[in-house]
Each structure stands twice: as C-alpha cells, then as structure tokens.
Amino acid sequence: MNTENDTQQWRFNLIGGLFAVLAILIVVQAVRIQFGPDADVFRKRGLSDEGEWRMIYPARGEIYDRWGHILAGNETVYEVGAELQYVENPETIAMTLSGILHTDYNDVFAAANQPVSYDPKHPAIYAVLADNITQQQKEQIETLAAGMKNQAPSRDKRIKLPSLRGLVFVPHLKRSYPEKELGSNILGFVNLEGQGYFGVEGKFNDLLAGTPQRVWVPLDPNRAAEIPKIPGGSSLVLTIDREIQANMEEVLDQAIKETGASGGTLAVMDPRNGELLAIATTPRMDLNQYQDYPKIFKGSTPFDKAISQAYEPGSVYKVLTMAAALDSGAVKPTTPFLDTGVFEIGGIYIYNWNSGAWGPQDMLGCMQHSLNVCLAWVASKMGPSKFYSYMQAFGIGHLTGIDLAGENPGRLKMPGDEDWYDADLGTNAFGQGVSATPVQMLMAVSSVANNGKMVAPHVLRSLIDKGRQYNTPVQVVGMPISAKTARTLTNMLATSLETEGSDAIVPGYRIAGKTGTAQIPTPSGYTSDVTNASFVGWGPVDDPRFIVYVWLEKPTTSIWGSVVAAPVFKQAVERLVVLMNLPPDDVRHQMANK
Amino acid sequence: MEKVKDFSQAYTQAPWRRQVQMLVVFLVLLVLGATVAAVYLNVSAEAVAMGHDVQIMQDDIDQLSRANADLETKLAYLTSEQTMKERADKMGFEPVQSDQIMYLKVQGYYSRQPINLAPASGPVLVKTTKLPPEYSESLVTWFKVNVVVPASLLAKVLP
Numbered sequence: 001m002n003t004e005n006d007t008q009q010w011r012f013n014l015i016g017g018l019f020a021v022l023a024i025l026i027v028v029q030a031v032r033i034q035f036g037p038d039a040d041v042f043r044k045r046g047l048s049d050e051g052e053w054r055m056i057y058p059a060r061g062e063i064y065d066r067w068g069h070i071l072a073g074n075e076t077v078y079e080v081g082a083e084l085q086y087v088e089n090p091e092t093i094a095m096t097l098s099g100i101l102h103t104d105y106n107d108v109f110a111a112a113n114q115p116v117s118y119d120p121k122h123p124a125i126y127a128v129l130a131d132n133i134t135q136q137q138k139e140q141i142e143t144l145a146a147g148m149k150n151q152a153p154s155r156d157k158r159i160k161l162p163s164l165r166g167l168v169f170v171p172h173l174k175r176s177y178p179e180k181e182l183g184s185n186i187l188g189f190v191n192l193e194g195q196g197y198f199g200v201e202g203k204f205n206d207l208l209a210g211t212p213q214r215v216w217v218p219l220d221p222n223r224a225a226e227i228p229k230i231p232g233g234s235s236l237v238l239t240i241d242r243e244i245q246a247n248m249e250e251v252l253d254q255a256i257k258e259t260g261a262s263g264g265t266l267a268v269m270d271p272r273n274g275e276l277l278a279i280a281t282t283p284r285m286d287l288n289q290y291q292d293y294p295k296i297f298k299g300s301t302p303f304d305k306a307i308s309q310a311y312e313p314g315s316v317y318k319v320l321t322m323a324a325a326l327d328s329g330a331v332k333p334t335t336p337f338l339d340t341g342v343f344e345i346g347g348i349y350i351y352n353w354n355s356g357a358w359g360p361q362d363m364l365g366c367m368q369h370s371l372n373v374c375l376a377w378v379a380s381k382m383g384p385s386k387f388y389s390y391m392q393a394f395g396i397g398h399l400t401g402i403d404l405a406g407e408n409p410g411r412l413k414m415p416g417d418e419d420w421y422d423a424d425l426g427t428n429a430f431g432q433g434v435s436a437t438p439v440q441m442l443m444a445v446s447s448v449a450n451n452g453k454m455v456a457p458h459v460l461r462s463l464i465d466k467g468r469q470y471n472t473p474v475q476v477v478g479m480p481i482s483a484k485t486a487r488t489l490t491n492m493l494a495t496s497l498e499t500e501g502s503d504a505i506v507p508g509y510r511i512a513g514k515t516g517t518a519q520i521p522t523p524s525g526y527t528s529d530v531t532n533a534s535f536v537g538w539g540p541v542d543d544p545r546f547i548v549y550v551w552l553e554k555p556t557t558s559i560w561g562s563v564v565a566a567p568v569f570k571q572a573v574e575r576l577v578v579l580m581n582l583p584p585d586d587v588r589h590q591m592a593n594k
Numbered sequence: 595m596e597k598v599k600d601f602s603q604a605y606t607q608a609p610w611r612r613q614v615q616m617l618v619v620f621l622v623l624l625v626l627g628a629t630v631a632a633v634y635l636n637v638s639a640e641a642v643a644m645g646h647d648v649q650i651m652q653d654d655i656d657q658l659s660r661a662n663a664d665l666e667t668k669l670a671y672l673t674s675e676q677t678m679k680e681r682a683d684k685m686g687f688e689p690v691q692s693d694q695i696m697y698l699k700v701q702g703y704y705s706r707q708p709i710n711l712a713p714a715s716g717p718v719l720v721k722t723t724k725l726p727p728e729y730s731e732s733l734v735t736w737f738k739v740n741v742v743v744p745a746s747l748l749a750k751v752l753p
Contacts, residue, residue, distance in 0.1 A: 059663060068709035069675075073667035076660045173663055178670035221645030222638075227652055237709060246675045461708060469712040508692065578690055581705065583697040591699045 045118055051218035057194055058210030059173050061233035063187060063201075065242040066275075066461055072187055072201070072287075074173040078138050080130040082112045087166035092148070093129070096164060100140050101130050112166070129167075132192060138169050175201075177287035183245045185281045185304035186238070186459060188405060189290040197290075198303040200236060200459065202405030207234045207463065237462040237469075239275035244268060247575045248280040255568040256282060260556030261533075265306045265438045266572060271446040271538055271547045273474040274455030276402075279439075281305045307402055310410035310435040311551070314518025315353075315370045315561065316536045317431025317441075321379055322367055323448055323489050324390030327481040330382040333492055337361045343373040343380075346422025350376040350430075353517065368496035370515065372430040379429035384415045387425060393480035394444035395454065396436055401477075403460045410436040431518060432526075438549045441536060443477070448490060449512070449538040449547050451483040494541045504537055504566035506573045508584030513537025513569065515561035520554070530554045535565035539573065540585055548572050 033042055063072035080101070082093060094109035108129050117124040145164035175190040188199025194212070196205035210233035218226050252266040266280040281304055285296045302308035325331045341357030343350040352358065352372050358365070366374035379387050391397070397412030412434050413420040427433040436444075439457050447454035456475040463470045481489075493512035497505055504513050516534035519526035533555050538547040548569055555564040576582070583591065607615070671677070727736075 059659065062666070064709065064711070066708040067706070068711065069673070070666060070670035073670050074663040075667045076664050171657075171660055173660060176667050178667060178674045180674075180676070182675055219649075221642045221649060224645035224648035224652075227649070235711065237711065242675050246679075462711075464712045467712050468715045469710055470715045574692055575689075577692050578695065583695075584692070587697050591697065594699055 041118075050220055051216055051223070053214060054217050055212060055214050056228070056230045057172065057212045058230045059232040060175060060190065060194065060210070061208040061235040061464070063208075064235070064237045065183075065240050065245075066238060066277075067242065068237070069179075069242045071177070071179055071183060071238065071240070071242070073176050073178060075176040076171050077132045077134060077174040078169040078171050079128060080133055080138075080141070081168050081170060082127045082129055082166045083168055084112070084114060084116045084124055084127060084166065087112050088163040089160050089165070091160075092162040093164055093167060096141060096144055097130055100137055101133055103130050126168075132174055133169075141167065142169075179242070180286040180288060181284045182242065182249065183240055183279075184284045184287050185306070186240060186245075186279050186404065187287060188303070189287045189293070191290065198406060199404050200238065203403055204234075204236060204460070207465075208236065209233050231466065234463050234465040236460060237464070238459050239270075239277065239461045240279075240459060241277045241579070244576065244579050245278040245280065247579060248278040248572060249284070251568060251571045251575065252280045252282065255550075255552060255564070255571070258557070259533075259552055259564040261552040261554060261564070263305065263553040265309075265549070265551040266568065267306050267438050267442055267549045268572070268576065269442050269446065269457055269547050269549075271449035271455065271544045274443070274446065274457045275461065276439075276442075276457055276459050277546070279304065279306045279459075302408075303406060304404060305551075306438045307400075307404050307407045308437065310408045310437050310440075311532055312432055312435050312518045312521060313441055313534055313551075314431040314516035314532060315372075316445075316514050316516030316534045316549075317434065317436075318367060318370065318375050318429070318516075319448060319489070319493070319514050319536065320391065320394050320396070320444055321375050321387070321429045322363065322492075323481050323485060324387060324394075325378045325382055326363075326489055327485040328382055328386050328390065330386070331363050331378055333363050333488060335363050337363070337366060337374050337377060339366075339371055339373050341373060343376045343426065345376055345380055345426035346424070348423040348426070350426050364492050364496060367492055367514065368500055370430075375429040376426035379425050384422075384425050387429070388412070388414050390480060391428070391434075393478055394447065395440060395477065396434065396444060400437075400440055400443045400457055402439055402457050407439075408437055410434075410440055412436075431516060438551050442547060442549050444480075445536050445538070445549075446547060447478070447480050448486045449544040450486070452479045452481045452486045454478045454480055490538075490541055490544075497537075502562065502566055504535060504569045504573075506539070506570055506577070508586070509539050509573065509577060509582075510541040510585055511537050511539035511573065512541050513566075515566055517559060517561040529559065531559040531561075533559065533561035533563075533565040535561055535569045537569050537573070540582070540588070542585070543588075545580060545582055546573070546576055548576070 033039065059074055062070055062074070065071055080097065082090075087093065090109050090112035093112045094105045097103045097108050098105040111127040111129055114124050114127065141164065145167065148162050148164055151161060174192075177184075177187065177189075184199075186199050188197050188201035188203075190196050190201050194209055196202045196208060201208065210231060213228070213230055215228040215230070216226075217228065218224070248266045248268060252264050255261070255266075256264050263282045264280075265282075266278070268277040268279075269275065270277060283296050283301065285292055297303060322331075326333070337360075339352070339358040339361050341352060341355065350372050353370060358369055358371055358374075361369070361371065361374060363374075363378075365371075366378070382390075391412055392414075397410055397414075399407050399409045401407075413424055413428075424433050443454060443457050446457075453476045456477045458472060458475070460472050462472065490512045493514055494510050497511060497513055502513075502515070504511060504515075514536055516532075516536070518532045518534070519528060520530055520532060531554070533550075533552045535550040536547070538544045550565045550568045550572070552561075552564055552568065558564050577584075582588075731739075
C-alpha cells in the first residue's frame with residue numbers, strides 16, 4: 001500500500017516538476033525577450049504595429065465670393081504608394097505607372113524594388129511612387145490590378161507573373177478652382193506641396209491651410225480615443241462678386257482687343273466701405289494649371305497689376321491735387337486762372353497736353369480741360385509742405401494694407417529726398433513723377449466719393465473658423481479732406497464730364513470722374529507716342545455705390561485716356577448698374593419720394 | 595488523556611471531507627477566477643470591438659468629408675459662371691440692358707444680402723445637461739424641501 005502511494009507520489013512530483021520547469025522556461029524566455037540582446041528589435045517591431053506617424057494636412061479652407069459661390073474648393077486625389085513587403089513584381093508596377101501616370105520607369109522601379117527594412121535609421125516599409133492622381137487614373141490602375149489577380153498561376157516558379165500587389169492608394173484633398181481663370185489674380189494658387197502663392201491664397205495661406213501636424217496615429221483599437229482630431233483650415237468669404245468680376249474681365253478684354261493695349265486693369269470698389277467688387281487685370285491664368293505660371297507671367301510681370309504695378313497715373317491724379325487745393329483753401333471752384341500755355345516751376349516749364357494756351361479759366365475749366373499748367377500753378381499756390389502733406393494723407397507712397405499678397409507702395413518723392421527737386425511739385429500735381437497702383441488710387445479717390453472718408457480697400461468679407469463667421473469691419477483709414485470739399489469736387493467733376501460730353505457719361509446716371517493720359521518714363525526720358533490711359537469715376541453722384549478705375553497700358557488706337565479709357569468706364573458702369581440693381585437717378589428719386 | 599483524544603477525534607474532520615472541502619474551495623476559486631477572466635475578456639473584447647468601430651467610423655468620417663468636398667466642388671464646376679452663361683445662352687436668354695429694366699418699389703422687400711455661412715461670432719453658449727435633483731440631492735435636503743417647507747407654509751396659512 002505504501003509502495004503504491006510512493007509511486008503515485010513520485011509520478012505527481014514528476015508531473016508537477018515538469019510543469020514547474022515549463023513555467024520557469026516561459027518566464028526565462030519572457031525575461032530574455034524583454035531584456036536580451038534582441039530586445040530592441042522586438043520592441044521596435046512591436047511599436048511599428050502599434051501605430052504610425054502620419055503627417056496630417058488639414059483640409060484647406062474654401063474661398064467663396066460674396067454670394068457663396070465657391071471660387072476655390074477641394075477635390076480628392078490619391079497618393080500611390082507601395083507596401084514593400086507585399087510587392088511581388090516591381091517591373092509591372094513601374095511599367096503600369098509609367099504608362100498611365102507618365103512617371104519615370106526607373107524611379108518607380110527603384111522605389112518599389114527596395115528591400116524591406118525595419119531599421120529605424122533607414123526604414124523601408126512604404127514607398128511613395130506618385131501623387132495627385134485622379135479618381136479616373138486610380139480606377140484604371142485598379143482594373144488592371146484586378147485582371148492580374150485573376151490570372152492562373154504559373155507552374156514554373158521561376159516565371160514572375162505580372163502583379164500590382166503591394167500598391168496602395170492614399171486619398172487626400174487637392175485645391176481645385178471651379179471658375180478657372182475668373183479672378184485668378186485675386187485668388188492666387190496653391191502648389192502641390194500645399195503652399196499658397198499670390199493673392200488671397202498667398203496672403204491667408206496660414207489661415208486657409210490650418211496647421212499641418214505630424215501625429216502618432218494608434219492602430220490599436222484600445223487606443224482609438226487617441227486618434228488625433230486635426231481641425232481644418234478656415235474658409236474665407238470675399239467681397240468679390242463673381243458676376244461683376246466676370247463682366248469686368250469681359251469688358252477689359254474687349255477693350256484691350258479694341259484699343260490694341262498691351263494690358264490693362266479694371267477695378268470696382270464700393271466707396272462706402274472699401275469692399276472690392278471686382279479686380280480685372282491681364283494676364284490671367286487657369287489656376288488649375290498653375291504650372292503654366294512662368295509661361296504666362298514672363299519676366300517681372302506682376303501676378304496682379306492692380307496692387308503690384310505702380311505707374312505714373314497722369315491726369316487722374318489731378319483729382320487729388322484739386323481736392324487738396326480746395327480743402328486747404330488755396331483755391332475755390334470759381335478761382336480764376338489765366339492759362340498762357342506755360343508755367344515755370346523749379347527751372348522747368350510745364351505745358352498742357354496739347355501744348356496750347358486755354359486763356360481765362362476757373363478751377364472747373366482747369367479740370368474739364370485737364371490743364372497741366374493750371375494744376376501746377378495750383379500746387380505751387382499750396383506750396384510743397386501742404387501739397388505733400390495732403391498726398392501723404394491720401395496714402396500715396398504707402399501700402400494700402402490690402403489683404404492680397406504682393407502689394408507695391410508706389411513712390412512719392414518728398415521734399416528732403418535726394419531725388420526731389422522743386423520742379424517735382426509742378427509735375428506731381430498732374431500725376432507725373434509720382435507712381436501709384438490702381439488700388440492706391442481707388443483708396444485715395446474714395447475720400448472724394450465718400451464725403452471725405454477714405455476707406456481701406458479689401459477683398460476679405462468674412463472668415464469662417466471653427467463654425468463661426470467673423471465679418472471684417474469697415475476701416476476708415478483717414479479723412480484727408482472735409483465732406484464739403486468732397487461734395488464740391490464731385491460736383492465739379494460731374495459737371496465737367498457733362499459739359500465736355502465725355503464718353504464716360506452713362507445715360508440716366510450722374511457720374512463724376514476724370515480721365516488721365518500719362519507719358520511713360522524711360523531711361524531716356526518720357527515717351528510721347530506710348531501712354532498709360534486711365535479713368536477714375538464714381539456714381540451715382542448723390543449716393544455713390546461704386547468707384548471704377550480703368551487703366552489701359554500703351555493703347556495703340558489712340559493715346560488719350562478720354563478716347564480709349566472713358567468708353568471702357570461707361571461700358572463697365574452700364575453693366576454694373578444692372579448687376580448691382582441700381583435704378584437710374586430719376587427712378588431712384590421717385591421711389592425714395594413715394 | 596484518552597478522553598481528550600476521543601474528544602478531538604470526535605471533532606476532527608474525516609480525511610475525505612477535508613479533501614472535498616479543499617476541492618470545493620479550489621473549485622470556487624477556479625470558478626471565481628474564470629468568472630473574473632470571462633468578464634474581463636468580455637469587457638476588453640467589447641472595448642476592442644468598439645475601438646475598432648471608432649476607427650472605422652473615423653475612416654468613414656474622413657471619407658465622407660472628402661466626398662462632401664468633392665461634391666461641393668463638382669457642384670461649383672457645374673454652376674460656374676462660364677457654364678451658367680453658356681446654359682443661359684443655349685436656352686435663348688440674353689443679358690438685360692439697363693433701359694429694359696422696370697423698377698418697382700415693394701414694401702418689406704429686402705435686397706439680396708451677402709452670404710452667411712456660419713453663425714456670427716459672439717459669446718459661446720455651452721450646452722450643459724442638468725442632472726435631475728434625485729442624483730445630487732441629499733435625503734435631508736429632500737425632506738426639507740418637500741416636507742418641512744410646505745408644512746411651515748401650511749402652518750402659517752391655517753388658523
């Protein structure tokens with residue numbers, strides 16, 4: 001009995017011992033894996049399965065016009081990559097991608113054919129083969145891949161069957177411009193790396209793009225709550241009106257064609273609040289084909305001439321000179337002036353545009369006939385101190401602060417500057433020797449159209465961030481002249497247009513405005529046969545809703561602003577009043593009195 | 595001494611009973627352990643399944659966001675200024691001239707206003723769910739509010 005018990009005891013002990021040894025071995029192995037020489041390798045492999053580092057680019061914010069039409073949106077494109085451990089036939093991958101996506105065969109082959117490496121210093125697990133492919137291209141590749149998958153396996157193991165195994169498509173968003181060329185100079189563009197250039201895309205790149213972040217994305221379902229949430233970029237609503245923009249571009253293009261001008265700008269602003277309704281310039285480009293930029297904008301051609309190209313504006317500048325003179329009390333509308341056809345200032349002689357003498361005039365006549373001699377006299381009457389003080393108040397020579405990338409401040413030489421001479425006072429008075437951008441001129445003249453209040457031109461109406469809309473407030477940047485001066489000058493300019501029967505007059509609407517014809521400065525002096533033709537005008541005079549600036553560069557059919565630029569203003573306004581629902585003055589007055 | 599031995603023998607468990615007791619204790623512990631393990635396994639499996647669902651839903655959200663962006667952009671292409679103009683031309687429409695328009699004054703008509711795509715900025719109202727008092731009220735407070743206060747009010751009213 002005892003012997004039998006002993007035997008059983010021995011067997012139990014043996015089994016117990018075996019299990020104990022087994023348990024100890026498991027523990028030893030666990031410790032060895034944890035702390036042994038290969039511990040790091042195991043740990044890294046484990047970590048690589050636990051999650052992955054991803055660079056997350058938030059969806060770029062959209063850009064809308066003032067009515068909510070998308071001017072810049074996003075569309076899905078795909079990154080094509082290879083998961084190296086699954087790649088069976090890199091030749092097929094390289095050949096397929098070079099055939100469909102026109103990628104370089106050797107580059108793709110080299111990327112897809114590299115051995116898998118988990119070494120953290122030189123990891124090779126995934127290779128990017130191409131990016132920004134369309135849904136259609138993706139489907140083409142997938143169809144091919146499915147066809148190859150269904151083929152019968154070869155008995156000969158040495159034969160590598162065509163296979164696209166290992167190819168993966170990672171979706172992401174890419175910028176898309178549904179309006180293509182429309183307002184391209186305002187919008188700017190985004191390159192493949194997501195960087196915005198020019199216009200709104202350049203100026204608000206950080207806001208639109210959001211903050212790209214390199215984040216750890218856990219693949220472990222237990223850590224799903226740790227999946228990072230990256231907020232998208234802010235969206236922008238512009239002040240631009242798509243319909244007005246399209247119409248202004250059409251008017252400008254037609255004008256350039258008809259006048260043989262080398263380029264042009266046509267900008268429309270609401271003088272009450274500085275909202276730019278349209279900025280049409282040339283050249284323009286289809287923003288979806290932004291790679292054509294160097295072909296279209298050759299040399300130093302600015303992307304948006306309205307803000308980046310300062311030029312000598314010529315006689316449209318007389319609006320500012322006369323505004324300053326009236327406001328300072330140097331002259332009154334009825335102040336007489338005897339035009340002898342020449343005025344000497346700082347050792348040079350100023351002549352009129354036709355080199356003629358216009359005899360007795362008042363200030364209205366000086367503006368109506370655009371007399372350089374008279375305006376030079378007016379400026380001399382003010383003196384340089386007052387004249388330049390007013391010009392600075394109008395913002396000439398300073399950035400307007402417009403919310404578009406690439407603004408040019410222009411140039412206003414001042415007494416005390418090395419290159420300023422006494423004669424400059426006379427020439428500056430009629431817009432020569434001073435340079436400004438069309439948008440600067442719009443801002444300065446807005447003070448005349450808006451009862452003396454000068455408003456900051458801007459294109460951003462609202463910003464939408466985290467589900468909230470933030471509207472930009474109206475910015476009055478100064479009051480360079482009094483309301484009385486503004487009204488007086490507006491009436492003078494309206495009367496002068498009516499008296500001379502200007503081509504800018506729009507039937508039914510009282511408009512104020514001024515033409516400009518500026519000779520172009522060259523290293524050898526001013527040219528006489530090529531000019532910059534301009535027109536600035538606003539209306540309706542008693543309640544201005546628009547201010548329009550026209551600039552035609554080097555027109556060939558006529559060099560005069562009154563001949564080529566004034567009709568463009570008229571065409572623009574004829575369309576504007578319809579698009580802005582502005583009834584003719586008499587109808588408006590009748591309706592107001594009802 | 596013999597009595598003591600008898601006494602202790604009388605109260606000593608039989609060997610088989612002690613084995614059964616140990617076995618029962620072991621089995622109870624085993625069942626308890628198994629129950630805990632099963633509950634743990636169940637809970638963690640559910641957590642993993644839910645985590646996996648969250649991952650899938652996150653992917654769905656991303657995919658739907660992209661699909662939304664695609665559709666919005668596609669719609670923008672279909673209603674682009676150029677396309678709409680071409681469609682209008684095909685349908686025989688032509689741009690209206692200013693002298694063809696008749697203006698009417700309509701009382702109460704508000705002209706077209708620029709778009710608002712989101713609520714205006716302002717103080718953010720945080721929505722909070724108020725717990726019913728049953729979850730936070732102590733018994734003493736409940737007694738005061740529902741018994742003592744009404745009783746005192748009643749005492750004041752009654753003659």
